[in-house]
Amino acid sequence: MGGGAGRVWNQTTGWLVVAVMGGAAVVFGLLRAGAAGAADDADPPSGIAALADSDSQSEEPALPLTALPVVAAKVELGRALFSDARLSRDGTLSCSSCHVLALGGADGLALSRGVGGRLGAANTPTVYNSAYNFRQFWDGRARSLEEQIDGPVQNGVEMATSWPAILATLQQTDYALRFRVVYRDGLTAANIKSALAEYERSLVTTGSRFDRFLRGDAAVLNAEEKRGYELFKSHGCVSCHQGANVGGNMFETLGVMGDYFGDRGHVTEVDFGRYNVTRREEDRFKFKVPSLRLVTLTAPYFHDGSAATLDQAIDVMARYQLGYRLSPADRRSIIVFLGTMVPESFVGARHALR
Amino acid sequence: MLYGERSRRSAGFFLLLGAGGLVGLVTLLALSRRHDGNTLQVAVGEVRRLRALDARLDRAAVLSRYGLQPSYDVMVRLVAQSHETLGGLTDSVGAASLDRTVTDELGELAALLAQKESAVEGFKSSNAVLRNTVAYIPLAADQVVQAAPVPLVERRVDELVRAALVYDLDGSSQHRLAVEQASVRLTPLAPSLPPPAQAALVSLTAHVRILLYTREKVDDILAQLIPKHADSVYDRLDQTLQDEREQLLRRGARTRLLLVGVSSLLLAAAFVAFTQLRRFNASLESRVRERTDALSQANAGLTEKMEELNAARKSLAEASRSAGMAEVASTVLHNVGNVLNSVNVSTTLIVSQTRASKVARLRMLVQLVAANRDDLSAFFTSDSRGKVLPEYLDKLAGVLELEQTQTLKELTAVQKHVDHISAVIAAQQTHAKSGGVVETLVLGSLLDEVARCHDTIHERHGIELVREYADLPKLALDRHRVFQIVMNLLTNAVQATQEAAERRIVLRTRSEGDRRLVIEVADSGCGIPAENLRRIFNHGFTTKRTGHGFGLHGSACAAAEMGGRLTVASDGAGQGACFRLELPMTGERPVAATSRNQSNG
Numbered sequence: 042m043g044g045g046a047g048r049v050w051n052q053t054t055g056w057l058v059v060a061v062m063g064g065a066a067v068v069f070g071l072l073r074a075g076a077a078g079a080a081d082d083a084d085p086p087s088g089i090a091a092l093a094d095s096d097s098q099s100e101e102p103a104l105p106l107t108a109l110p111v112v113a114a115k116v117e118l119g120r121a122l123f124s125d126a127r128l129s130r131d132g133t134l135s136c137s138s139c140h141v142l143a144l145g146g147a148d149g150l151a152l153s154r155g156v157g158g159r160l161g162a163a164n165t166p167t168v169y170n171s172a173y174n175f176r177q178f179w180d181g182r183a184r185s186l187e188e189q190i191d192g193p194v195q196n197g198v199e200m201a202t203s204w205p206a207i208l209a210t211l212q213q214t215d216y217a218l219r220f221r222v223v224y225r226d227g228l229t230a231a232n233i234k235s236a237l238a239e240y241e242r243s244l245v246t247t248g249s250r251f252d253r254f255l256r257g258d259a260a261v262l263n264a265e266e267k268r269g270y271e272l273f274k275s276h277g278c279v280s281c282h283q284g285a286n287v288g289g290n291m292f293e294t295l296g297v298m299g300d301y302f303g304d305r306g307h308v309t310e311v312d313f314g315r316y317n318v319t320r321r322e323e324d325r326f327k328f329k330v331p332s333l334r335l336v337t338l339t340a341p342y343f344h345d346g347s348a349a350t351l352d353q354a355i356d357v358m359a360r361y362q363l364g365y366r367l368s369p370a371d372r373r374s375i376i377v378f379l380g381t382m383v384p385e386s387f388v389g390a391r392h393a394l395r
Numbered sequence: 396m397l398y399g400e401r402s403r404r405s406a407g408f409f410l411l412l413g414a415g416g417l418v419g420l421v422t423l424l425a426l427s428r429r430h431d432g433n434t435l436q437v438a439v440g441e442v443r444r445l446r447a448l449d450a451r452l453d454r455a456a457v458l459s460r461y462g463l464q465p466s467y468d469v470m471v472r473l474v475a476q477s478h479e480t481l482g483g484l485t486d487s488v489g490a491a492s493l494d495r496t497v498t499d500e501l502g503e504l505a506a507l508l509a510q511k512e513s514a515v516e517g518f519k520s521s522n523a524v525l526r527n528t529v530a531y532i533p534l535a536a537d538q539v540v541q542a543a544p545v546p547l548v549e550r551r552v553d554e555l556v557r558a559a560l561v562y563d564l565d566g567s568s569q570h571r572l573a574v575e576q577a578s579v580r581l582t583p584l585a586p587s588l589p590p591p592a593q594a595a596l597v598s599l600t601a602h603v604r605i606l607l608y609t610r611e612k613v614d615d616i617l618a619q620l621i622p623k624h625a626d627s628v629y630d631r632l633d634q635t636l637q638d639e640r641e642q643l644l645r646r647g648a649r650t651r652l653l654l655v656g657v658s659s660l661l662l663a664a665a666f667v668a669f670t671q672l673r674r675f676n677a678s679l680e681s682r683v684r685e686r687t688d689a690l691s692q693a694n695a696g697l698t699e700k701m702e703e704l705n706a707a708r709k710s711l712a713e714a715s716r717s718a719g720m721a722e723v724a725s726t727v728l729h730n731v732g733n734v735l736n737s738v739n740v741s742t743t744l745i746v747s748q749t750r751a752s753k754v755a756r757l758r759m760l761v762q763l764v765a766a767n768r769d770d771l772s773a774f775f776t777s778d779s780r781g782k783v784l785p786e787y788l789d790k791l792a793g794v795l796e797l798e799q800t801q802t803l804k805e806l807t808a809v810q811k812h813v814d815h816i817s818a819v820i821a822a823q824q825t826h827a828k829s830g831g832v833v834e835t836l837v838l839g840s841l842l843d844e845v846a847r848c849h850d851t852i853h854e855r856h857g858i859e860l861v862r863e864y865a866d867l868p869k870l871a872l873d874r875h876r877v878f879q880i881v882m883n884l885l886t887n888a889v890q891a892t893q894e895a896a897e898r899r900i901v902l903r904t905r906s907e908g909d910r911r912l913v914i915e916v917a918d919s920g921c922g923i924p925a926e927n928l929r930r931i932f933n934h935g936f937t938t939k940r941t942g943h944g945f946g947l948h949g950s951a952c953a954a955a956e957m958g959g960r961l962t963v964a965s966d967g968a969g970q971g972a973c974f975r976l977e978l979p980m981t982g983e984r985p986v987a988a989t990s991r992n993q994s995n996g
Contacts, residue, residue, distance in 0.1 A: 280524070
C-alpha cells in the first residue's frame with residue numbers, strides 16, 4: 042500500500058517538475074525576446090503641435106487652418122454631452138448655452154449668465170478653433186481643452202456643479218453603456234472631458250477664402266480685402282494676431298501704448314489677467330491674445346465685452362496697442378478682410394451679428 | 396515498506412527542488428527586468444531630444460527677434476514638445492528607480508526648462524511690442540515730416556530714426572545714448588510745430604521710449620531663454636544616466652548568468668527526475684508481474700477447492716435424494732402396508748369362511764339320497780330324515796347363498812385394496828412428490844370406502860363409527876392422496892381406541908367459507924400428550940411399539956402437496972384426539988352440514 046502510493050506520487054512529481062521547467066523556460070524566453078516597454082496609448086497631438094513638424098520660415102505671419110485628427114466615436118459622445126444640460130447643477134445649462142454653435146460659438150453677450158442667472162466674470166470666447174489656442178481662458182490657466190472643462194463645470198457662476206454630481210446623474214442614463222463601448226473604463230470624469238475635448242477639436246473652420254488665399258490662390262480675395270490684409274500687417278496687428286489661428290498663441294498686455302484700465306475704470310480682479318496665475322508684476326494686465334478667425338461673428342469684444350462693434354474694437358486696439366489712430370476707411374478695409382476668414386456657408390454664421 | 400519510503404522521500408526532494416527553482420527563476424526574472432538597460436537608454440534619448448528641442452527653440456527665438464519669423468506657432472509647438480518629453484523623461488527615470496544624483500540633476504533640468512518656458516512667454520510679449528515699435532517708428536517719423544516739412548525737423552527726425560534702428564540691431568549702450576540724445580534734440584522743436592505735427596511727434600517719442608524699454612527687456616529675456624549654464628546641466632545629466640546604464644547592464648549580465656545557471660540546474664534536476672521515473676517504472680512492472688503470478692497460483696488452488704466443493708455438493712444432493720427416495724419409499728410401504736393389512740384381514744376372513752363352508756352338508760345329503768336310491772319315494776314320504784329333506788335343502792341353499800354373498804363382499808374389498816395399492820405405487824412412480832391425479836368425486840363415498848376397510852376391525856373391537864358428512868357437491872381432489880391420508884388417520888384412530896373405555900370414531904366433512912374443505916377424524920382414544928403434539932408429524936417419530944413413524948409425516952407431506960395442511964388437537968393423554976385435514980376446495984357452494992349416524996355395531 043505504502044509503496045504503491047509512493048510510486049504514484051513520485052511519478053506525478055517527476056512530470057510536474059518537467060512541466061514547470063518547460064513552462065518557465067518558455068516564459069523566460071518570451072520575456073527576454075519581447076520588446077521593452079509597452080507603447081502607451083497617447084492621445085494624438087492636438088492644436089498647434091499637430092502642425093507639420095518643420096521650422097521652415099514663412100514670410101506670412103498667418104497660416105491656413107487644417108482639420109485635426111479625431112476619433113469619431115469620441116466626437117459623437119462629446120457632441121451629445123456638449124448640449125446636455127445635465128452637466129449643470131440644476132439641469133438648465135449646457136456648454137452650448139454659452140457657446141452657441143449657430144452664433145459663431147459664443148452667445149453675443151458681454152458677460153454670460155450661469156446657473157441661477159449669475160453673471161460670469163469674462164466675455165465668452167468662441168469654441169470654434171479653440172483647439173488651436175495654446176492656452177484656454179483669458180488668463181491662460183488651462184493648458185489643454187480637457188483642463189478647461191473643469192473651469193465652467195465647477196465655477197459657481199457658471200454650471201455650479203461637481204464631477205461626482207455629474208457622474209451620479211449620468212450613470213443612470215445610457216451614457217454609462219455608450220461610454221463603456223468607447224472607453225475601457227467606462228463613464229469617468231476624465232473620459233467625459235476626453236469626449237468633450239475631442240468634439241471641440243472637430244470644430245475647426247477650415248476652407249475659408251483667406252486660407253485659400255494663403256495657400257496661393259491670389260484671385261480669391263478682392264482688392265479691398267487684400268488692402269485690408271496689407272493694413273493688418275503694416276499697422277502691426279500681426280505682431281500679436283499671427284499664426285494659424287491669427288492669435289491665440291501668446292500673452293500680451295492690454296494697454297501697451299496707453300492706460301486702458303486707467304481710462305476705463307472699475308478695475309476688478311479679472312482685469313489682472315495672467316497675473317492671477319503667475320503672481321508676477323510683469324504679467325499684470327496681460328491676457329491671452331484672442332484668435333481673430335471668427336471675430337466678425339463674436340461681438341462684443343475684449344475680456345470685458347466693452348467693445349460692441351468690431352469698428353470700436355479696432356479703434357481701441359489701434360490706440361492702446363499701436364499708439365495711433367486708424368482712419369474709418371482703414372478700419373472698414375480691415376473689417377472686410379477679417380470677414381474673409383469665416384468659411385463660406387459656415388453653419389455658425391447663420392445668425393451672425395454684423 | 397522500505398522501497399515506498401525511499402520513493403516518497405525522493406518525491407519530496409524533487410518537489411522542493413522544483414519549487415525552489417521556480418521561486419529562484421521568478422526572482423531572477425523580476426531582477427533582470429529591473430536591471431534592464433533599455434529604460435535608461437530611452438531616458439538618455441529623451442535628454443538628448445530635450446537638448447535638440449532647446450536648441451531649436453533658441454533658434455526660433457532669434458529668428459523672431461530679428462523679424463525673420465513672424466509667427467510664434469513654431470515656438471509654441473517646441474515648448475509643448477519639450478513639456479511632453481520632460482514628462483516622459485521623468486517617467487523613465489522614475490521607472491528605473493535610480494539613486495539621488497539622477498533625481499537631483501533631473502530636478503535641475505526641470506527647473507531650467509520651467510524657466511525657459513516662462514521666458515518664452517515674456518519674450519513673445521516683449522518682442523511683439525518691440526517689433527511693432529521698430530516697424531512703426533519710420534511711419535511715425537513720416538507723419539511728423541509730412542505735417543511739418545521743415546528741413547531741421549526732417550534732419551532731427553531722420554537722425555532719431557536712424558539711431559533707433561541701429562540701436563535695435565546693435566543694442567549697445569553707445570547707440571542707446573545716441574537715440575536718447577537725438578530724442579532730446581527734437582523736444583525743443585515741438586512747441587513751434589503745427590498741432591498735427593505735434594501729435595505725430597508725441598506718438599514718435601512715445602514709440603522711441605517703448606523701443607528703449609523693450610529693447611533692453613528683450614535682451615534680458617533672451618539671456619534667460621538661452622542660459623549659459625544650460626549646456627552643463629544637459630551634459631551632466633547625460634553622463635549620469637550613461638553611467639547608471641552601464642552599471643545596470645553589468646548587473647543585468649550577472650543576473651542573466653544566474654538565470655542561465657538556475658535554469659540549467661533545474662533542467663538537470665528534471666532530467667534526473669525523468670531517469671529516476673523510468674527506473675521506478677521498470678521496478679514497478681517487475682513487481683506487478685510477481686504479484687500476477689502469485690495471484691494465478693492462488694486462483695488455481697481456488698479452482699481445485701471449488702471442484703471439490705461441487706463434488707461434495709453433488710454427493711450431498713444424491714444422499715438427500717436417496718433419503719428422500721427412502722422416505723418416499725417408506726411412505727409408500729407404509730400406505731401400502733395399511734392397505735395390505737386390510738387385504739390380509741379380508742383374505743383371512745375368506746379363508747376361514749370358505750373353510751367353514753356348509754357345502755360339506757350338501758355332500759352328506761347327496762350320500763343320503765344315493766343310499767336311498769332304490770326307494771326314493773318311500774324315503775321322501777316315510778323316512779324321518781327324508782321328510783325334512785326338502786326343507787333342509789332349502790335352508791342349506793339359503794346358508795350357502797349367504798356364504799357366497801359374504802365371500803363376494805370380501806373379495807370385492809380385496810379387489811379394491813389391490814387397486815389402491817397399484818395406484819399408490821403408480822402414483823409414487825410417475826409423479827414422485829409432485830402432481831397427482833385429480834378426480835371429481837363425492838367425498839362421502841371415498842371416506843366410506845376407507846371406513847369399509849376397517850369394518851371387520853370395527854366389528855371385532857366394537858368401535859362405533861359415526862359419520863358426519865356435510866352436503867358437499869362433487870369435488871376435484873387427488874383421490875389417492877386423500878385416501879391415503881384418511882386411511883392413515885383412521886388406522887391410527889382404530890389403534891388408539893382399541894383398548895379405550897369409550898370406543899368411538901367420528902368421521903366429519905365440512906366446508907369453511909367457500910374455499911376450504913375440512914375432513915376430521917376424531918377419536919375417543921388414548922389421546923396425545925402435549926409435548927408430543929409438536930413432534931407428531933416429524934419423520935420417524937412414533938409412540939407405537941411396532942411403529943415406523945412414517946405415517947403422519949407422510950400424510951402431512953401429502954396434505955401439503957395438495958395445497959392443504961394436516962393438524963392435530965388433543966386435550967392430553969386419555970382425552971382422545973382430533974386430526975384435521977384442510978384442503979383447498981374447488982366445486983359448487985356447499986349446503987349446510989348434515990350428519991348421518993350409522994353404527995356398525
